[in-house]
Amino acid sequence: MCLLFICDEEERVLGTQTAPGFCPYCGGVVQAMDVESQWTFCFLPLSFKTKRRYFCTICARRLVVYP
Known part of the structure; x- marks a missing residue:
């Protein structure tokens, strides 16, 4: 007997907007x-x-915001 687990993660973008500040690496x-x-x-x-x-x-680059 063989068990097969099928798990999946789907991601969907709901919206985008400009955030305050600049990139610390390139200034973008x-x-x-x-x-x-x-x-x-x-x-x-x-x-x-x-x-x-x-x-x-x-x-x-993905940026991380620390509180």
Whole structure:
């Protein structure tokens, strides 16, 4: 008997906007993206999470914001 677990994470961009500040690496404009991620198990949705991610528009680095 063989068990096969199929798990998948889908991400969907909800919206983008310009964030205040500049990239510390290249000085480019920072863009904020709202991303919704959905975990599925055998095509059944398990959880939804909405996160805000920050990216530089010039060097395309993902930036981390510390409170």
